[in-house]
Amino acid sequence: MDTGQEMNNTLTVVTREQVSRWMDGDIASHELELAMKTLCAEETRYCWAELHFVGDAIRGLEPSKAGCADRIRSAIAIEPTVMAPQVKTARQRLEIAQEKSLFASMRKVGRGGRAWATAAAVAAVGFVGTVVYQQQLSLSPTATIAQSNGASQPGAEAGSPVATTSVVARNDDFNTLLQAHRESADASSLYAVRQYLRPAVAMQPNAAPQ
Amino acid sequence: MPMTDRLVDQELVERAQAGDKRAFDLLVLKYQRKVQRLVSRFVRDSGEVDDVVQEAFIKAYRALPSFRGDAAFYTWIYRIAINCAKNYLSSPGRRIVAASSLETDETEDAESFDRNTGLHDVATPDAEYASKQIAETVNRAMAALPEDLRTAVTLREIEGLSYEEIAEAMDCPIGTVRSRIFRAREAIATELRPLLGTREDRRW
Numbered sequence: 460m461d462t463g464q465e466m467n468n469t470l471t472v473v474t475r476e477q478v479s480r481w482m483d484g485d486i487a488s489h490e491l492e493l494a495m496k497t498l499c500a501e502e503t504r505y506c507w508a509e510l511h512f513v514g515d516a517i518r519g520l521e522p523s524k525a526g527c528a529d530r531i532r533s534a535i536a537i538e539p540t541v542m543a544p545q546v547k548t549a550r551q552r553l554e555i556a557q558e559k560s561l562f563a564s565m566r567k568v569g570r571g572g573r574a575w576a577t578a579a580a581v582a583a584v585g586f587v588g589t590v591v592y593q594q595q596l597s598l599s600p601t602a603t604i605a606q607s608n609g610a611s612q613p614g615a616e617a618g619s620p621v622a623t624t625s626v627v628a629r630n631d632d633f634n635t636l637l638q639a640h641r642e643s644a645d646a647s648s649l650y651a652v653r654q655y656l657r658p659a660v661a662m663q664p665n666a667a668p669q
Numbered sequence: 670m671p672m673t674d675r676l677v678d679q680e681l682v683e684r685a686q687a688g689d690k691r692a693f694d695l696l697v698l699k700y701q702r703k704v705q706r707l708v709s710r711f712v713r714d715s716g717e718v719d720d721v722v723q724e725a726f727i728k729a730y731r732a733l734p735s736f737r738g739d740a741a742f743y744t745w746i747y748r749i750a751i752n753c754a755k756n757y758l759s760s761p762g763r764r765i766v767a768a769s770s771l772e773t774d775e776t777e778d779a780e781s782f783d784r785n786t787g788l789h790d791v792a793t794p795d796a797e798y799a800s801k802q803i804a805e806t807v808n809r810a811m812a813a814l815p816e817d818l819r820t821a822v823t824l825r826e827i828e829g830l831s832y833e834e835i836a837e838a839m840d841c842p843i844g845t846v847r848s849r850i851f852r853a854r855e856a857i858a859t860e861l862r863p864l865l866g867t868r869e870d871r872r873w
Contacts (some may be wrong), residue, residue: 479851483825484674485832495684499691507697512865513857516807517826520702521709521800524719525866531697531726534688540785543686543734558812 469502476505482514673831678742686733689856693733697726700743704750711754715796721757725750725788810860814853821846 481494497503506611507527514621548589678699684692701722708721729736729749736745811819817839824830824838835850836843865871 462741475855476847476851479854480832480847481677482739483676483832483850484677485847487676491680495680498695499689504691504695504698507695508871509858509865510854512700513701513807513854513861514826515702516803516861517811517822517857520706522803523701523705523722524715524796525871527705527719527722528694528698528701530703530719531723532690532694534727535693535697535730538730540690541686541730541733542688543736582810653770 470506474503475506475510478503479510482507552615675741679738682733682736682738682742685730686736692779693730696742696746700746701726703743704746706752707747707750711751711758715793717757721753722750724757725753728753799864803861806860806864807857810857814856818849818853818856819851822857 477494478498481498486494498507512522678696681692681696685696692793703719704725705722708725709715709718712718712721725746732749736742742751812820814822820839821835824835830838832843832846832850835846839846
């Protein structure tokens, strides 16, 4: 005769404790697969049934007639197997709930959290901007061209931002071209963008800046 | 974040919907006594109650494709059980009706039925004796439990608190709550086992 005691002896205490907490919903999403596989085993099924019986007995529920669940199981066994289309799974629901919980935690952090995020973003932009600017500075036309002509620029030496971009003419034709441009260009068409323009100074190779 | 009791049910339902009949069997084992108590509010004869309970679970199994998980499984199975009980009572030759029960709102939360007294006017003397024995054994086992175990299992089984809530109420880690509830259940199960019958003739 196979008694309940014998059925339970085949299960370890660890497994029974797992069943105890799983039946209360104390189960992490990552152990769901293991839980379902374990619960469907015959020995664990008995443990599941017994622990639910204990809970119902504590609540004062009347016991079922002996073998009631087995009769239902036999009746279900001869039913055609259900194959229903899957909608959103419980696991997906749990993951959604976890995401909501995460967002809720972030909201709890509140303005302080947002301020930290903003500060971090500004710091990152500032850092990248500084690095790029320094790279551009080291490759600026002033320094390159001036060095190529053996002339030194005070601004470049100091490493400070250059307010005036000096363009060193490589030949005499440049000044002629520049003069012609000034005379023929319609100055009013540059009005809208003049704030973005910086004055260009034409320099003779051996002449001092004007 | 742990799952809730309801999500575990939902997982079992989805497995049953995917063709795993064992998963549905676990739901039967979990809810059969609650459904039985509910049906007994409508049908007084214990033999007829069993028939209606069985019919309710079979209808639920057939209707699984229509269960989308918008409501809890127990709400769904209770509604099916109430309809089965009413259909049973309205069938020719059935006159045993608990009038007050039929006036109950179908949408009433299923948990409230658990707190009401079942109707067992036609229960057999053997069944009554067995029920009484089980109740006395549980009460004795509960009384013999250490205070912290009794409190933990009461908060879980009677009050329906989650492990997190019990940990907060008892001011202890959640692992301690798990252990206390398990030890309490084991102690009560040990006392109940002689009354549960053999594998072929057990109490579920």
